[in-house]
Amino acid sequence: MLYPCRYKQWLDKIVFIGIRESLAYGFWHLSFSTLYRSTQVVAVLLGGMSILTGHVTAEQLMKYVLYCEWLIYAAWRVEDNLSSLLQTVGATENVFQLMNLMPSDQFLSNGMKLQRLMGKIEFVNVSFYYPSRLTVPVLEHLNISVRAKEMIAIVGLSGSGKSTLVNLLLRLYEPTNGEILVDGFPLRKLDIRWLRDKIGFVGQEPHLLHMDVKSNICYGCSRDIIQEDIEWAAKQAHAHEFISSLPSGYETIVDDCVLSGGQKQRIAIARAIIRDPTILILDEATSALDADNEYYISRLLHAFRNDGRAKRTIIVIAHSLSTVKAADRIMVMNSGRVVEMGNHAELLHKDGLYARLVKTKTDALG
Numbered sequence: 552m553l554y555p556c557r558y559k560q561w562l563d564k565i566v567f568i569g570i571r572e573s574l575a576y577g578f579w580h581l582s583f584s585t586l587y588r589s590t591q592v593v594a595v596l597l598g599g600m601s602i603l604t605g606h607v608t609a610e611q612l613m614k615y616v617l618y619c620e621w622l623i624y625a626a627w628r629v630e631d632n633l634s635s636l637l638q639t640v641g642a643t644e645n646v647f648q649l650m651n652l653m654p655s656d657q658f659l660s661n662g663m664k665l666q667r668l669m670g671k672i673e674f675v676n677v678s679f680y681y682p683s684r685l686t687v688p689v690l691e692h693l694n695i696s697v698r699a700k701e702m703i704a705i706v707g708l709s710g711s712g713k714s715t716l717v718n719l720l721l722r723l724y725e726p727t728n729g730e731i732l733v734d735g736f737p738l739r740k741l742d743i744r745w746l747r748d749k750i751g752f753v754g755q756e757p758h759l760l761h762m763d764v765k766s767n768i769c770y771g772c773s774r775d776i777i778q779e780d781i782e783w784a785a786k787q788a789h790a791h792e793f794i795s796s797l798p799s800g801y802e803t804i805v806d807d808c809v810l811s812g813g814q815k816q817r818i819a820i821a822r823a824i825i826r827d828p829t830i831l832i833l834d835e836a837t838s839a840l841d842a843d844n845e846y847y848i849s850r851l852l853h854a855f856r857n858d859g860r861a862k863r864t865i866i867v868i869a870h871s872l873s874t875v876k877a878a879d880r881i882m883v884m885n886s887g888r889v890v891e892m893g894n895h896a897e898l899l900h901k902d903g904l905y906a907r908l909v910k911t912k913t914d915a916l917g
């Protein structure tokens with residue numbers, strides 16, 4: 552009941568401010584119009600009498616009325632502009648407050664940069680609560696070890712903590728307890744920019760920026776990229792064909808509303824693999840793909856797994872059996888804990904949660 556109550560309080564506040572603003576505007580316009588019109592009436596009445604008595608000429612009266620009108624109109628405009636100016640000053644203050652915010656500590660401190668990242672990942676007794684929900688444990692005493700160049704699939708019921716685990720690995724949050732190690736070094740001691748540069752991440756809802764496809768694919772990539780690299784990445788992600796059919800091919804301007812969910816996901820996958828990351832993380836990155844494209848992406852993961860040169864550590868949160876089967880090991884999560892670990896055949900044989908997930912939804916596990 553806490554959230555609806557707070558929401559209502561804010562709505563009431565907005566309504567109160569809105570009513571006050573409308574009343575103030577109404578009062579101001581009423582008084583100004585009254586003053587404006589009555590000035591004209593008084594001027595014409597008094598001026599008319601003065602013309603009759605011969606004190607002023609009709610021409611002088613007309614000039615007087617016109618000057619008054621201009622003056623009042625100008626005063627009105629000044630007031631209008633002044634109130635816009637005050638609103639702008641208020642908004643600018645907020646913008647400056649945001650600009651003055653300091654980056655978080657992890658960006659300010661210079662952490663370690665390893666000579667070569669191998670991609671070994673360990674979670675040692677990691678527990679985690681989101682700062683906004685300190686009473687609900689999301690991960691509890693997690694102990695995981697992912698070997699360098701291993702492909703791990705994470706499956707589990709919705710809300711079991713799969714994305715949270717990835718958020719911790721990306722250091723978007725710090726574990727409440729325990730330690731995450733990368734190549735044996737504590738994650739919090741590594742240079743976060745350097746580490747993120749070595750990680751390719753595709754999230755559940757990838758965002759495209761309003762620029763051409765080419766720039767969207769190489770966005771955030773620190774090495775020099777040529778057109779062949781971009782096309783190679785797009786081909787790997789099975790995006791080349793649809794990109795080539797766009798009006799200007801790789802130069803077509805796109806954004807979030809122009810492409811379908813599956814097309815955006817394929818561009819995001821191309822964006823992740825063009826960086827040649829040591830660690831590739833896919834969080835439900837194929838959820839919007841049709842069966843054909845899903846199959847091709849799982850083949851790509853297969854290729855990464857089997858080709859010695861392309862091998863990298865891959866963590867994939869997936870809902871599809873074809874992707875999950877491509878993994879060396881499958882990690883099954885339930886209520887923030889790892890409840891099963893093994894390959895597809897071993898887990899089926901175990902007849903636990905994984906087997907149940909496979910049985911209930913033959914091709915949907917995440």
Ligand SMILES: Nc1ncnc2c1ncn2[C@@H]1O[C@H](COP(=O)(O)OP(=O)(O)OP(=O)(O)O)[C@@H](O)[C@H]1O
Binds near residue numbers: 681708715
């Ligand atoms: N930013 C957040 N603040 C508070 N609680 C959160 C936040 N993000 C997730 N949670 C909670 O943490 C729990 C785990 O969420 P998480 O997204 O990690 O699960 P998931 O297994 O990835 O689920 P799904 O498969 O539906 O994506 C859920 O109960 C969720 O409500």
